Amino acid sequence: MSLANAVLAGERLALARLLSQIENDQPSGRTALGELFPYTGKAHLIGVTGAPGTGKSSLVNRLAHHFRHPPPGVPQRTIAIVAVDPSSPFTGGAILGDRVRMRDLSGDPGVFIRSMAARGSLGGLAPATASLVQVFDAAGFEIIIIETVGAGQAEVDIARLAHTTLVVEAPGLGDEIQAIKAGILEIADILVVNKADRPGVENTERALRGMLELAHPTQRKIMHHGQKMTVPVPEEGTIEEKHWVPLILRTVATQGDGVPELVKAIEEHQNFLDITGLRNERDRTRLQTELELLIQGNLVSRWRQKVSQTQYEQVLESLIARQISPHQAVEVLLDGGQRP
Ligand SMILES: Nc1nc2c(ncn2[C@@H]2O[C@H](COP(=O)(O)OP(=O)(O)OP(=O)(O)O)[C@@H](O)[C@H]2O)c(=O)[nH]1
Numbered sequence: 001m002s003l004a005n006a007v008l009a010g011e012r013l014a015l016a017r018l019l020s021q022i023e024n025d026q027p028s029g030r031t032a033l034g035e036l037f038p039y040t041g042k043a044h045l046i047g048v049t050g051a052p053g054t055g056k057s058s059l060v061n062r063l064a065h066h067f068r069h070p071p072p073g074v075p076q077r078t079i080a081i082v083a084v085d086p087s088s089p090f091t092g093g094a095i096l097g098d099r100v101r102m103r104d105l106s107g108d109p110g111v112f113i114r115s116m117a118a119r120g121s122l123g124g125l126a127p128a129t130a131s132l133v134q135v136f137d138a139a140g141f142e143i144i145i146i147e148t149v150g151a152g153q154a155e156v157d158i159a160r161l162a163h164t165t166l167v168v169e170a171p172g173l174g175d176e177i178q179a180i181k182a183g184i185l186e187i188a189d190i191l192v193v194n195k196a197d198r199p200g201v202e203n204t205e206r207a208l209r210g211m212l213e214l215a216h217p218t219q220r221k222i223m224h225h226g227q228k229m230t231v232p233v234p235e236e237g238t239i240e241e242k243h244w245v246p247l248i249l250r251t252v253a254t255q256g257d258g259v260p261e262l263v264k265a266i267e268e269h270q271n272f273l274d275i276t277g278l279r280n281e282r283d284r285t286r287l288q289t290e291l292e293l294l295i296q297g298n299l300v301s302r303w304r305q306k307v308s309q310t311q312y313e314q315v316l317e318s319l320i321a322r323q324i325s326p327h328q329a330v331e332v333l334l335d336g337g338q339r340p
């Protein structure tokens with residue numbers, strides 16, 4: 001049986017082996033992914049991002065627990081977690097979070113957790129993460145959570161992989177400003193003020209609400225009364241009707257407070273995407289982004305094979321000495337590193 005077929009048959013060892021091959025950018029991993037790709041497109045992808053230490057891993061753990069042990073009458077769902085830690089595999093918080101998760105979720109065959117610290121050689125972290133997510137999707141996991149430390153563009157790219165993006169804030173981090181910097185409000189579908197047991201939670205929430213009002217002025221009134229936006233009817237299909245105003249919710253991840261409400265909000269957003277047809281639009285954008293990142297990565301790596309480090313440094317020196325302009329340098333380098 002091929003590795004892809006073993007993954008489709010639900011073999012966990014095969015799944016783990018394929019995830020490693022993909023992380024290491026092995027050709028065998030790409031072959032299997034090619035076989036699996038037609039089976040993707042079913043999972044609901046949830047991105048969880050936010051500043052270091054805001055409680056993302058604790059929250060993801062709670063969410064996973066909730067999806068595995070739902071209230072009566074609600075179907076149980078399988079869940080995969082991809083924790084992306086772009087820093088060292090030994091210092092990152094993903095490791096700590098995983099230990100917490102292992103204790104709560106280990107032994108449950110409906111849960112699969114993967115930490116990713118390595119950067120694939122082609123195209124960077126976001127495409128590698130996208131590939132892992134595709135494997136989980138094909139393997140039949142119904143919910144896939146992608147946890148990233150929200151610091152820069154790479155994390156925003158990864159968050160864009162998701163259907164529903166949660167941005168996690170916590171009181172007392174000066175996080176309002178960080179959120180603006182990372183452009184994170186633009187990607188947030190749900191803003192979670194975690195550590196709501198800590199002092200300063202009102203201030204954090206007020207700051208976020210203020211920023212939301214700036215970003216979505218037409219929704220000012222609705223937000224003012226602290227009400228959730230109702231899901232619009234798609235009859236007219238105008239852009240306004242497809243507008244989702246991010247929800248702000250408080251949680252205490254350590255206790256599980258606010259988690260049922262958060263799950264409800266995620267489901268509401270999922271419905272909104274389905275009803276408005278935005279899910280298809282997001283899928284399209286997502287795959288297009290992935291394609292473009294892969295093209296960039298591939299072109300750069302092909303080019304690197306043609307130009308030696310010495311040639312590259314010679315051109316760089318000429319540039320620094322003002323003998324050639326940046327544009328001329330690019331021309332020279334793309335022509336195989338020959339000086340004019
Ligand atoms: N008081 C309080 N502490 C919390 C809460 N949620 C998480 N913590 C604590 O905050 C610390 C960081 O939690 P993590 O879940 O590892 O946070 P994280 O955002 O995943 O951290 P990184 O992955 O390192 O960015 C841990 O000590 C948690 O126990 C909360 O709601 N209230």
Ligand SMILES: [Mg+2]
Pocket residue numbers: 056057058093094097147
């Ligand atoms: Mg974490």
